[in-house]
Amino acid sequence: xxxxxxxxxxxxxxxxxxxxxxxxxxxxxxxxxxxxxxxxxxxxxxxxxxxxxxxxxxxxxxxxxxxxxxxxxxxxxxxxxxxxxxxxxxxxxxxxxxxxxxxxxxxxxxxxxxxxxxxxxxxxxxxxxxxxxxxxxxxxxxxxxxxxxxxxxxxxxxxxxxxxxxxxxxxxxxxxxxxxxxxxxxxxxxxxxxxxxxxxxxxxxxxxxxxxxxxxxxxxxxxxxxxxxxxxxxxxxxxxxxxxxxxxxxxxxxxxxxxxxxxxxxxxxxxxxxxxxxxxxxxxxxxxxxxxxxxxxxxxxxxxxxxxxxxxxxxxxxxxxxxxxxxxxxxxxxxxxxxxxxxxxxxxxxxxxxxxxxxxxxxxxxxxxxxxxxxxxxxxxxxxxxxxxx
Amino acid sequence: xxxxxxxxxxxxxxxxxxxxxxxxxxxxxxxxxxxxxxxxxxxxxxxxxxxxxxxxxxxxxxxxxxxxxxxxxxxxxxxxxxxxxxxxxxxxxxxxxxxxxxxxxxxxxxxxxxxxxxxxxxxxxxxxxxxxxxxxxxxxxxxxxxxxxxxxxxxxxxxxxxxxxxxxxxxxxxxxxxxxxxxxxxxxxxxxxxxxxxxxxxxxxxxxxxxxxxxxxxxxxxxxxxxxxxxxxxxxxxxxxxxxxxxxxxxxxxxxxxxxxxxxxxxxxxxxxxxxxxxxxxxxxxxxxxxxxxxxxxxxxxxxxxxxxxxxxxxxxxxxxxxxxxxxxxxxxxxxxxxxxxxxxxxxxxxxxxxxxxxxxxxxxxxxxxxxxxxxxxxxxxxxxxxxxx
Numbered sequence: 178x179x180x181x182x183x184x185x186x187x188x189x190x191x192x193x194x195x196x197x198x199x200x201x202x203x204x205x206x207x208x209x210x211x212x213x214x215x216x217x218x219x220x221x222x223x224x225x226x227x228x229x230x231x232x233x234x235x236x237x238x239x240x241x242x243x244x245x246x247x248x249x250x251x252x253x254x255x256x257x258x259x260x261x262x263x264x265x266x267x268x269x270x271x272x273x274x275x276x277x278x279x280x281x282x283x284x285x286x287x288x289x290x291x292x293x294x295x296x297x298x299x300x301x302x303x304x305x306x307x308x309x310x311x312x313x314x315x316x317x318x319x320x321x322x323x324x325x326x327x328x329x330x331x332x333x334x335x336x337x338x339x340x341x342x343x344x345x346x347x348x349x350x351x352x353x354x355x356x357x358x359x360x361x362x363x364x365x366x367x368x369x370x371x372x373x374x375x376x377x378x379x380x381x382x383x384x385x386x387x388x389x390x391x392x393x394x395x396x397x398x399x400x401x402x403x404x405x406x407x408x409x410x411x412x413x414x415x416x417x418x419x420x421x422x423x424x425x426x427x428x429x430x431x432x433x434x435x436x437x438x439x440x441x442x443x444x445x446x447x448x449x450x451x452x453x454x455x456x457x458x459x460x461x462x463x464x465x466x467x468x469x470x471x472x473x474x475x476x477x478x479x480x481x482x483x484x485x486x487x488x489x490x491x492x493x494x495x496x497x498x499x500x501x502x503x504x505x506x507x508x509x510x511x512x513x514x515x516x517x518x519x520x521x522x523x524x525x526x527x528x529x530x531x532x533x534x535x536x537x538x539x540x541x542x543x544x545x546x547x548x549x550x551x552x553x554x555x556x557x558x559x560x561x562x563x564x565x566x567x
Numbered sequence: 568x569x570x571x572x573x574x575x576x577x578x579x580x581x582x583x584x585x586x587x588x589x590x591x592x593x594x595x596x597x598x599x600x601x602x603x604x605x606x607x608x609x610x611x612x613x614x615x616x617x618x619x620x621x622x623x624x625x626x627x628x629x630x631x632x633x634x635x636x637x638x639x640x641x642x643x644x645x646x647x648x649x650x651x652x653x654x655x656x657x658x659x660x661x662x663x664x665x666x667x668x669x670x671x672x673x674x675x676x677x678x679x680x681x682x683x684x685x686x687x688x689x690x691x692x693x694x695x696x697x698x699x700x701x702x703x704x705x706x707x708x709x710x711x712x713x714x715x716x717x718x719x720x721x722x723x724x725x726x727x728x729x730x731x732x733x734x735x736x737x738x739x740x741x742x743x744x745x746x747x748x749x750x751x752x753x754x755x756x757x758x759x760x761x762x763x764x765x766x767x768x769x770x771x772x773x774x775x776x777x778x779x780x781x782x783x784x785x786x787x788x789x790x791x792x793x794x795x796x797x798x799x800x801x802x803x804x805x806x807x808x809x810x811x812x813x814x815x816x817x818x819x820x821x822x823x824x825x826x827x828x829x830x831x832x833x834x835x836x837x838x839x840x841x842x843x844x845x846x847x848x849x850x851x852x853x854x855x856x857x858x859x860x861x862x863x864x865x866x867x868x869x870x871x872x873x874x875x876x877x878x879x880x881x882x883x884x885x886x887x888x889x890x891x892x893x894x895x896x897x898x899x900x901x902x903x904x905x906x907x908x909x910x911x912x913x914x915x916x917x918x919x920x921x922x923x924x925x926x927x928x929x930x931x932x933x934x935x936x937x938x939x940x941x942x943x944x945x946x947x948x949x950x951x952x953x954x955x956x957x
Contacts, residue, residue: 220663227805231763233841273610282691301672373621375830415617419820426812430840433809440765440841450820451623451830455845 209304212238234439241304243436244331244338248314248323248354249345250290262306263298264330264338265291266323268313306332315353324357340432341365355390358382359470362477366435368428371397374415375450377424379431379443385462385474387444392463392471398447398456420450599694602628624827631694633826634721634728638704638713638744639735640680652696653688654720654728655681656713658703696722705743714747730822731755745780748772749860752867756825758818761788764805765840767814769821769833775852775864777834782853782861788837788846810840 212222228234246264267290271281285293291309298305308330314323328337341363343354351367358365362384370377376398382389427446434440444459462475602612618624636654657680661671675683681699688695698720704713718727731753733744741757748755752774760767766788772779817836824830834849852865 228764228807231805233763233765233805373623374618375623415621415623416615417618417820417823419816419823422812422816423820426809426816427843430807430809430813431843433807434840441843443843446843450824453817453821453831453833453836453845453847455843457843 212241234437237437239437240433242332243340245432246327246330246338246341248341248343248350250294262332263308264326265294265307265309266312266314267291267294268311313350315349320353320357323353324361327357327363328361337361337363339364339436342428342432343367344428351390355382356468356470359384359389359391359468359474362474366428366431368424369397370416370420370424372415374417374420376448377420377450378445378447379424379428380445381431381435381442384471385476385478388460388462389466389468389471391468392466393460398449398454417450420448423448423450602631624829627827629827630823632722633730635822636717636720636728636731638731638733638740640684641734641736652722653698654716655684655697655699656702656704657681657684658701703740705739710743710747713743714751717747717753718751727751727753729754729826732818732822733757734818741780745772746858746860749774749779749781749858749864752864756818756821758814760806760810760814762805764807764810766838767810767840768835768837769814769818770835771821771825771832774861775866775868778850778852779856779858779861781858782856783850788839788844807840810838813838813840 209222212226213220215223226237229237244262244264246266248266250265250267250269269290271285271288271290271293273283273286280297281290281293282297285296288296289309289311291311295307295309299307308326310322310326312319312322314320326338327341329335330338341354341358343351343365345351345354346369354365354367357363364381364383367380367382367390368378378398381387427443427448431443431446435442443457445457447454447456449455462471464472464475466472466475599612602616603610605613615627619627631652634652634654636656638656640655640657641659659680661675661678661680661683663673663676671680671683672687675686678686679699679701681701685697685699689697698716700712700716702709702712704710716728717731719725720728731744731748733741733755735741735744736759744755744757747753754771754773757770757772757780758768768788771777817833817838821833821836825832833847835847837844837846839845852861854862854865856862856865
């Protein structure tokens with residue numbers, strides 16, 4: 178009997194513990210077939226559909242037809258993807274050092290980042306469909322598989338994804354994405370945060386139409402910080418969740434504007450956190466680009482433009498070209514092909530506040546990582562002089 | 568005996584259920600007494616402390632001495648507060664309609680926002696200390712209690728908090744915070760996102776030194792959207808997590824820059840998501856401000872400046888005044904007191920892209936909410952003409 182009472186007591190304790198553990202948590206909400214604009218507290222889509230009523234976004238429901246591939250599920254990649262079909266690529270594991278953001282939670286330490294991201298996002302929004310790949314895209318086999326999924330991974334299997342997002346933290350992975358997208362003619366967006374965590378940028382790359390990563394050294398925001406402090410070995414990069422939040426926000430905003438066709442899509446938008454300065458610009462591709470697929474895409478784009486009736490060209494360009502804004506600020510620096518040809522090196526005349534991230538690779542198809550520096554100490558003038566001598 | 572076996576069986580089931588329920592979740596990590604810069608995967612502070620090594624932030628550990636009060640735990644208020652002592656004020660409950668962001672989770676529906684926020688943040692970072700108040704600060708009793716906590720709620724009880732953040736979505740709550748901070752001489756930051764979700768702003772208010780909310784109609788970013796689409800009744804405001812993410816990011820970045828004394832702290836920073844335009848400006852207080860405590864703070868500030876040796880004044884101002892950035896952009900519009908006195912109304916000459924959110928209240932100490940409109944359809948010129956006639 179004493180044993181029975183002890184068991185009954187333990188049973189009650191366990192039941193209470195379970196109830197506490199479950200807290201207010203019910204089952205996850207059921208999937209929602211059609212997005213509704215109905216204004217009720219239980220409709221997670223009402224605030225988004227209001228954009229349609231206001232005439233800002235013509236067709237928000239269309240978001241459920243798009244497929245986006247995200248390479249790099251870190252501080253930037255993990256943001257806000259709650260309505261789209263998502264392919265996630267990352268080979269990293271969640272560590273406690275990743276806890277300075279709101280996305281990964283301590284109990285996920287040790288899980289792969291793609292799995293942890295899928296778990297968290299699925300819990301928040303069961304309407305998102307996931308395909309996760311826990312590998313490094315830069316190895317030969319994985320790169321081929323990556324190319325295959327980009328080409329065929331859309332909602333309708335066999336069709337390419339709508340957009341690839343680069344949210345990685347190294348040059349090699351960016352160049353792999355660049356190589357794949359040039360070959361496939363795949364539109365992609367790049368994002369990055371500097372080693373010192375106080376600047377970042379996003380960039381839209383339309384193969385053949387805007388400069389790719391091999392056309393010119395990647396552009397970064399000048400941070401006005403003594404670069405020598407960045408160069409010590411064996412120390413990790415700084416990371417500010419605030420800088421990442423801003424960069425992730427402007428990246429996904431640009432994605433929404435691009436996919437849903439509202440506002441002005443930026444080709445390049447920088448963020449200097451120290452001065453609260455946000456330079457924008459656009460850059461045409463380099464006809465002498467070292468990537469042959471980029472040059473091929475440039476030919477295709479030229480033919481496409483030539484084949485279109487004059488009127489259509491204008492209309493199409495209005496959709497995505499970053500026009501001068503209405504505020505009298507002129508920072509967009511469009512380089513014509515003639516200007517580029519006349520230039521003696523591949524570094525165009527950049528607006529103030531934007532500089533190059535790397536020195537140019539030595540005429541090789543695949544530049545090697547050792548030759549790059551995180552943020553060059555050289556001035557733009559010095560770099561241009563160097564390139565003239567190449 | 569049958570009963571005993573049944574109980575033993577049930578006990579095993581419950582234990583298994585509890586283990587499943589807890590999943591991979593271990594105990595939360597222990598509190599960390601001293602922030603370390605050690606580069607290990609298990610150190611959640613290594614990425615932040617790197618900022619110190621790089622010379623960007625002199626003393627990041629100091630963050631653990633600051634107390635910040637956040638009013639409004641919504642899309643903006645819930646961001647990134649993982650190292651500070653936090654006072655949270657909100658009277659709302661979590662609804663499924665709040666799920667279009669990454670912070671609240673479906674199982675929290677029905678909980679108070681302050682409780683849900685504390686649970687989530689405590690799980691991510693047990694080093695944050697919380698004090699939560701689930702009430703509306705605008706009622707008489709609550710307002711007094713709010714004032715008391717602002718004045719006494721610092722780490723060292725009896726000292727005022729270091730900063731108040733306004734992350735609310737209505738005029739009445741903003742004016743309540745303004746009234747309290749003017750009376751207490753409490754520095755605060757305001758943030759807001761427009762009804763159409765495609766623009767937002769942050770603002771730093773130092774009583775007596777920069778314009779308060781009663782000095783001039785609150786400033787918002789011009790959105791170039793047909794305002795008529797916003798005016799229908801019974802429909803909810805739009806909400807884009809991307810816009811909220813950017814505004815929250817620039818707000819908390821400004822908080823970090825202000826508290827930890829790095830970079831240039833912005834007095835006003837706007838975000839126009841349609842054009843990717845980020846106007847900045849600064850505005851001095853209005854000597855004819857309708858809030859008597861604002862006028863009193865202006866006198867105190869004047870005396871303080873006059874009493875300081877010339878050199879110290881310059882040094883102090885360099886800490887927080889928004890200087891022209893190095894990029895040749897001039898959007899900061901400092902209004903002198905003479906200019907303000909000479910002006911016939913309280914609306915200063917605003918940089919392009921910034922406009923007023925509300926029409927001016929009719930000479931009352933506490934303007935009533937009915938008299939305000941979310942984003943005026945009137946042009947600045949019309950508004951100024953109106954004010955001249957007041």
